[in-house]
Amino acid sequence: MRWSIALIPTLKEPPADAVAPSHILLLRAGMIRQLGAGAYTYLPLGLRVLHKASQIVRQEMDAAGAIELLMPALQPIEIWKESGRYETYGDLLMKLTLSGGHQMCLGPTHEEVMTDLARDLINSYKQLPITMYQIQTKFRDEPRPRFGIVRTREFVMKDAYSFDADVAQLGKSYDAMYEAYCRIYDRCGLPYVIVEAESGPIGGDASHEFMVPCSTGEDRVIQCTACDYAANQERAEIGARLALATKPDLTAPPFQAVDTPGKRTIRDVCGFLKVEESTSGKLLVYLGDGKPVAVLLRGDHEANEAKVRRAIGVATLVPADPETIQKATGAPMGFLGPVNIKIPMVIDRAIAALATVVVGGNAVDVHLKGVVPGRDFPLDRVFDLRNAEAGDPCPRCGTTMVSRAALEIGHVFKLGTKYSKAMGATYLDEKGVEIPIIMGCYGIGINRIMAAAIEAGHDDNGIIWPLSLAPYQVSLIPLQVNKAEVMDLTRKLEQELEAAGVDVLTDDRDQRPGVKFKDVDLIGISLRVVIGERGLKDGSVEIKWRHEAAARNLPMATATQAILAELAEAKATHDAYCRERISARSGAATS
RNA sequence: CGGGGUGUAGCGCAGCCUGGUUAGCGCGCCUGCCUUGGGAGCAGGAGGUCACCAGUUCGAAUCUGGUCACCCCGACCA
Structure with missing residues (x-):
């Protein structure tokens, strides 16, 4: 290609709207142009990079035994109602009404279409296992598109779906995709980290995310500095601290109630009483499957709702409304505490390990000082309930972990039978028994490969593409x-x-x-x-x-x-x- | 959806507070001269519904009200 006939509109000055390095450089290098929020034109140079990434993905998918097809982006709304995601997917789904009032949507992902196809075409265990994939434009009504091509309303995704007869077969399909992903990102020269992710119904090792650490990443990765443990913050477990006080100090003076008029937040209370936030406690009230439950955390920690859900064994967990809280504890938000609480309570390990804490007094404008965990409230239900942070010990080896911002470029997920059951995708086994097909899904954001390559590879002069992706x-x-x-x-x-x-x-x-x-x-x-x-x-x-x-x-x-x-x-x-x-x-x- | 910010030439900005020639500047673009190993120089030139709508006024880029768009922080993100 000759520059004189190419369309490469480079810019000397950085566009004012761009913040992320990949966004600035893609614009300056004449690879993309913005049409609207979260909608970009790929100019010839940018398109070449996109094609190179797609081609690597395609080759490795094929090599892993997946077969390519192409499904419509335009989908009937009915299959989304069938799977139940018409409600759960919410406003992210781009809906549109065609002439005659026919409701359709633009596909943000293709589990429904894929499952619909599978129930049509797969009838026998002899047809399993099979993995199918496509590379296609997806649509999501993102409330806030961001960072150039990192988060857009329209993007190119490789999505693959595996269909298996049993869990062991699913494991093999999953491992094949996991390995293919590693090969893809290796070939793209990306410095990626594989993390355990929230996995939903199957649990355990059922989901991994592929992340590229970079300043514009929207996720947080918690990583051990010694072993290879890594997880996203949603998922990361926290190892037990060594040699922490396990027995309450029964000789400590009794706790005392203090007036804290109008001091509702941890910061206000701790500032008022001149104590560290890390020696305070906060009590959150949730509705677990509809019943109020209290969660006690150190004041400076964040609740991890997935951990809470698992600890108390409920399917749904939502923050309780103010009236419920008042009814359940006798006090308004801001003055809740663990002493003499009437509803079931779970306690995070970090606060259980403190000698004394400052907590709410379950009465308006009252907090309690010198409360001793294990003496003034029972420590019978202590779990890991908070988000991991930098400095926390690794759950595997106990070494200090670090926290980094990272960009998600791929996700592999064991779906199980969620869609096959909802939509009736079954097969007949050797004995003629009808069984729901076990599914997995596997996504790669092609545009994000491009963005991540730049986030990870640039200098003051511009982009430094890996040879495999260079236009x-x-x-x-x-x-x-x-x-x-x-x-x-x-x-x-x-x-x-x-x-x-x-x-x-x-x-x-x-x-x-x-x-x-x-x-x-x-x-x-x-x-x-x-x-x-x-x-x-x-x-x-x-x-x-x-x-x-x-x-x-x-x-x-x-x-x-x-x-x-x-x-x-x-x-x-x-x-x-x-x-x-x-x-x-x-x-x-x-x- | 909450908070903040910005809309003036392809890009980056000034002008607005305090209304009043023909709306400026740098980069880029066009023409010519000159120059040629890290975004040269000189001269000339093209390019604007000042986001949109309504209002105030003799007069609005500038004041008022509304709308829209885009960016940032947060919420959200199977």
Whole structure:
């Protein structure tokens, strides 16, 4: 491709609206243009990256035995009512009414369509297992699109669905996808972390997320600094602290009630009483399956509702309304405490470990000082109930964990029979018994691969694409476009490299060298080849990798071969890296 | 949905408070000269319903009211 006929509208100045590095650089590099909130045009250069990512995903899906199909984005609303997600998916679903009043929606994901297809086409255990996938545009009515192409209302997703006869078969399908995902992200050169995620009905190891740590990430990953434990904050467990006081100090003076007029928040109370928030307690009231239940946490901690739900064994958990709280505890929000509480209470380990705490007095404008856990209220139901934070101990090895912002680029999930049961997708086993098919679903945000690659790979001058994703692998920069010798050599290199299957971008614009260098750095082409009069005098051209600082000279006579050798070596090095990762994984169990 | 901010040329901004020539500046774009290894210089030029609607006024980019859009923080995110 020649720059002069390409459409690459680079910008010198960063657009004011952009905040995230990937957003700024994609705009500046002329790869995307915004149409509206969460809706972007992919300009030719950006589209090439998207295609390269798609192609890697497609190859690895195929290699893992998944088969590609294409489902409609336009879906009848009825199947969403059938699965029950018309209600639960809520406003995120983009609904539209066609002429004649027919209700449809634009698919945010395709479990319903897939299950509908499966109940039609799969009847026998002999057809299982099978995994199908598509690469397609999804639509979600995001309340707040953000960070350029990171969170949009319209995005390209690879979604795969596995169908299995039993849980063991599902495990194999799941592992195959998990491994394929690792290969995909390895090939894309992304520094990803695999974390345990909230897994819903199947529980256990039923869900993993693939995350790329970066400042604009919308999720938080909790990671052990010693072992390989990693989980998203929703899911992360907290190891027990060693040698913490386990017996209450019965000799401590009795607690005393203090007036705390109008002090409702932890910050207000602690500031008023001049105590640390980490020695205070807060009592939250939830409705677990409709019944009030109290949750006691340290004042500076956050409740993890999934952990609470598991601890008390309920299916639904919602914060109680003020009237319910008043009725259940006798006090309004802001003055609740564990002493003489009348409703069932679960207690987080961190507060159970304190010697004394400040808590609400279950009466208006009253708090209690010097309350001793285990003496003044029972410690019979102590669990891990809070969100993990940086500094907490690892649940596996006890080492301190760190917390990092990360961008989710993929998710694998064991669905079980949620959709097959709701929609009647069953098969007949060997004995002729009708059994719901067991499903799994597996998503990859293609646009996010692109965003994550930039978040993880850029410098002051612009994007640094991994070779596998770069819109062009090689740029040819003739410095004197009016000089025949320069252009003759450029054309020769261009022709020979393209004939060898290399993606080449030739900057044939009559621009000053500085402009060309800045532009080609900005758009992040991996290998730069400069053809200039200066070099031609001693028979050489210059090459420079985008990610390296130094340039090197090559003899012009054998330049094509040398450039191909450079590319081949880079590819071989990366392939070796991918193979190493594969063999490292083959030892470790995945799920 | 709550809070905050911004809408003036393709991009970045000034002007608005205190209404009054033809709405400016930098980058980019066009023409010419000159220059040519890290976003050169000079000269000339094109490009604007000042987001939209309504109002106040002799007169509105500027004041008032409304609407819309976009960005940020939060809530939300199978």
